[in-house]
Amino acid sequence: MGKKSDNKIWFIKGLKMGIPIGLGYFAVSFALGIMAKKSGLTAFLAAATSALCNASAGEYAGFTVIASDAPYLEMALITLVINARYMLMSTALSQKLDEKMKFFHRFFIAHYITDEIFAASVTVPGNLNPFYTYGMAAVAGPSWALGTAFGVMMDSLLPDDIAKALGVCLYGMFLAIIIPPAKKNRVIAGLIILSFALSFAFSIAPVVRTLSEGTRIIILTVALSLLAAIFFPVEDNTAAEATQEA
Amino acid sequence: MKHNIYIYILIMFGVSYLIRVLPLTLIRKKITNKTIRSFLYYVPYVTLSVMLFPAIMNAGANPISGIAALIIGIIMAYCGLGLFPVAIAVSVIVYILDKIL
Numbered sequence: 001m002g003k004k005s006d007n008k009i010w011f012i013k014g015l016k017m018g019i020p021i022g023l024g025y026f027a028v029s030f031a032l033g034i035m036a037k038k039s040g041l042t043a044f045l046a047a048a049t050s051a052l053c054n055a056s057a058g059e060y061a062g063f064t065v066i067a068s069d070a071p072y073l074e075m076a077l078i079t080l081v082i083n084a085r086y087m088l089m090s091t092a093l094s095q096k097l098d099e100k101m102k103f104f105h106r107f108f109i110a111h112y113i114t115d116e117i118f119a120a121s122v123t124v125p126g127n128l129n130p131f132y133t134y135g136m137a138a139v140a141g142p143s144w145a146l147g148t149a150f151g152v153m154m155d156s157l158l159p160d161d162i163a164k165a166l167g168v169c170l171y172g173m174f175l176a177i178i179i180p181p182a183k184k185n186r187v188i189a190g191l192i193i194l195s196f197a198l199s200f201a202f203s204i205a206p207v208v209r210t211l212s213e214g215t216r217i218i219i220l221t222v223a224l225s226l227l228a229a230i231f232f233p234v235e236d237n238t239a240a241e242a243t244q245e246a
Numbered sequence: 247m248k249h250n251i252y253i254y255i256l257i258m259f260g261v262s263y264l265i266r267v268l269p270l271t272l273i274r275k276k277i278t279n280k281t282i283r284s285f286l287y288y289v290p291y292v293t294l295s296v297m298l299f300p301a302i303m304n305a306g307a308n309p310i311s312g313i314a315a316l317i318i319g320i321i322m323a324y325c326g327l328g329l330f331p332v333a334i335a336v337s338v339i340v341y342i343l344d345k346i347l
Binding site: 020055059088093106161170178221226 | 254
């Protein structure tokens with residue numbers, strides 16, 4: 001790392017890798033834009049949010065907080081809890097960086113730790129050349145922000161049934177993230193089933209159903225993850241394997 | 247609306263960025279506490295599952311469309327299809343079933 005020619009090669013590799021990622025992001029962020037519109041955001045604000053946050057589930061949850069006009073603290077907590085996985089990814093990625101690499105790169109790489117860019121960045125052999133991540137970000141980042149803006153603008157032009165169906169994209173994306181690891185890990189599979197069951201129970205049970213959706217997500221996430229961590233602690237290599245696939 | 251939308255977005259940005267930048271710049275060593283590691287490891291699965299269900303049942307006009315999309319989406323993801331095909335497939339399923347049902 002450090003040679004200019006190497007940086008260029010890695011940047012171009014990143015651009016190529018960014019194309020499929022960007023296409024997926026466009027479809028998903030389009031659906032996110034529809035959600036943003038429902039929460040009262042303009043196309044510009046929605047695109048700005050996407051460019052600033054680069055988080056699918058986190059933004060989705062944030063928009064539900066905005067829609068319900070919940071306290072700022074709830075926004076901070078829900079963003080923290082839902083994006084908590086990026087802390088683990090960021091920690092894992094820190095092990096892939098050359099100590100001699102210029103420090104400022106860490107501030108830019110950090111902004112683009114998404115499930116897919118992280119997965120591609122952390123699986124390169126040896127140390128990560130930051131320009132690989134930048135190449136992917138150069139395609140996937142704008143695609144994510146523009147998709148969100150288009151979602152807001154097109155929503156009023158789209159018939160309701162198509163808009164509704166596109167909104168389902170996000171759920172498909174969630175499935176594509178959680179199901180493959182569940183295939184290899186029975187604890188995760190069981191945890192998903194338990195989460196579905198309790199989330200459903202929370203949505204109909206008296207008292208708890210009156211809590212906001214965001215609060216229910218936080219309570220269930222912290223409680224179930226903590227129980228799983230206590231009863232089924234993961235070995236170092238298991239965590240490393242799964243984050244590489246995330 | 248009582249709350250300012252710019253403040254909401256700034257909070258989203260601030261928290262999302264800090265979560266990513268702090269470990270990358272501060273934690274140079276591996277986290278050794280097994281419980282914290284395990285907790286962080288399980289968090290995404292629980293969060294996404296809780297957001298997914300039962301919300302997906304309200305995604306289409308009919309709850310059955312959502313449930314069908316969920317089942318087919320699980321099968322597709324299980325078979326190793328990626329983010330893009332699964333996302334498109336579940337949308338198409340909800341669209342078609344909403345028309346039929």
